[in-house]
Amino acid sequence: MINVKVGLRPIVSRINLPTVLKTAILPGDSMERLFIATQVGEIFYIGNGDVRTFLDIRSRLIKLGGSGGGYDERGLLGLAFHPGFYYNGLFYLHYSVAGTQGSDSLSESFTPNPCDPSTLNLRWTNRETKYDHIDTVEEWILQANGQPQKRRTLLNIRRPFLNHNGVNSLNFSPETGRLVLTTGDGGSGYDPFNLSQDDMEIAGKIIEIDVAKNTFVGNPPVVTRFHELPVPIQETLTVIAKGVRNIPGISFQRFYNQYIKYVGNVGQDLVESIFSFVHYKPMNVTQLVQASIMNNALDQEGFINFGWRGWEGGFPTAMMRGCPTNPALDEKIISYYHEAVKTSAIRLPPLTSYFHQDQRPDKFEGTALTGVQPYMGNGIPALTGSVVFTDLARKEESQGPVKGALAYTRVRADGKPNDFHVIQPDYSFGSQSAYYVSLGTNLDQTRLYLGVYGSMKVTDLNQGTVFEIVGQSLPSL
Template identity: 35%
Template sequence: MFTTLRVTLLSLLVLGLSIARTASAETTIGLEVVAEGLTAPIAMAAPDDGTKRRFIVEQVGTIRILMPDGTLKRRSFLNIRSKLHRLESFFDERGLLGLAFHPDFKTNGRFFVYYSAPMSAYAPFRTRLYWNHTAYLSEFKVSKDDPDRANPLSERILLQIDQPQFNHNGGDVVFGPDGYLYLSLGDGGYANDKAIGHGPEGNSQDPATLLGKIIRIDVDNGEPYAIPSDNPYAGKAGHREEIFASGLRNAWRMSFDPGGQFGLIAADVGQNSFEEVNVITKGGNYGWNKKEGTHCFDPDNPNEHPAQCPD
């Protein structure tokens, strides 16, 4: 599913470039191996610190450094395997899922990760009994003695999110040009946003939960963070103030348009029929589970799309 989407997007990119150039010009695109020997690499980030290092996130709980000369450092930058929920070898959506460096990483050494851990002992009893795991958004700092090593004892937990199922975790972490941290969160899992831990209307449409949302927080103020004053639900009772956008099924990856024209762009994994690439706007609602893509959706009959959407 993911491969097909990428190939399609790349094909559209090539087509666009070809149209923009003269008919005689040729545009080619290919793949080049830059690192080997990794285990489930799922994300990569590069701090704006002048070192040209690339940090590769392995789902199993480690972050590796790809040096500018193309060598992959044998020793991990960060290893939090012991903190993770046990992962199933055949298939799992949990793990170490996201990494973002603070815009001032060069001077403050701060970076942020999102990972799946065993269910918190502080969760309500019924949650501990029936739900699957707890996800953490945490801050770490680089070691004072070695720029290629994080200090594993520096963890500061910003946010804990109990997850009812093992899948649909989202987990991408990025900083926006506004200096705020953005985190994508899936609807909690299973399918159709309908199962244990999903309300009558689903999690994605419920403003009282962070599941199925993209959130935005200020990690430079407050304890453990502050709410930006222009967040859509800032100061609104019954709503999670962290929410920036809602109605997402599993916004797996997102990034800001470096040209600045489109702002935040997120890829949202569909149910059975449609994938989405959305331009994310403040307060935007992207429809799930009332819609899949631009089509109406019935969680009780997910393979048929009704002519009219539920209210």
């Protein structure tokens, strides 16, 4: 693999922070349109060169940016179109609900202390009062008059903290036809309650929802654990992975008669990781609940486990602190040694990783993974068949404006981990910061779309641009 140069073609600018970029064909239309969902609750689509509003749910969303100086990880986080959207008009939303603001589950920021067992065995108690907000997953329909309308609520999930709610969190599986929800571990840092490894917790999982089943549950209860759900809802759910920290969606790449699944897991202090798998063993939620009630251990051979919180990518989760004798160095201490040992043999190793500290001249130092998409087009031949990913903000030695990072890797024939290579955009953002906040593709994965924002604060409005990533034009002779 080589470092690849690409161009960026602006499609739309001066929009709010784009969280989801994907295409669909509207009922009765003949053209595939690019849809853009923003974190503050707008959904636009590009039609005949114009930006048109598809849906505005800003009034349904929690007030964003109220804490953290404008930084927020809540909002409109997921948008997915039913595979039959052209015929049935069904689409799905995941967002943080207005009026559900609570107080965090912990009164102060959390850092594990390997010398203090009490910090390693915290439990989320008083969940009905100690939480940050409630997320909902809903089914909507585009009516014959062109107006979207909510049809039903699929899930209401209580979240312990502001962050790690997932982003681009809803996608349909071309294998099963089911809606896939990626939840994130609930937030804070280091997963203080170890929700991601607990089979009963909704947090920290990848979940398939069979939307073809009507549960006839008009107003699902607000829950945090699977056993709290009514049985008809349990029967629509399967868990396909756990050990999730935070995920910018799941993507699928057709390989003959199978699909390679790609998942990026955002790291803590050390590393950002991209995982790939083909085969997996789904766990029906009713099966998980029954095993929990009977206190039976389930056979989890073949069940996908990304290893968090014991593992951060391919490394035992570590705390980093400055070395008093040399400020240029960091001391790394394993945070959860026994959990790392427990999951060492069953976790899925990453396909590739990139690091927060990396002095290699042909790499970059990252901050947070924000998108993972396969590319099957021919417009950028060097990337055909690869998986492309984005990082929010690469760390530079110079003190210039912040820029995000693009890179790619490939699945190896022998199944072993692979290295990554940088994609260099031929585009000048000038003095403006350019955080790479989202990555999207079209229906046949022949185009790539990049969401860029001029600030990390969702309350700094109208600083977004969506680009198409294109091959560089050859100079004329």
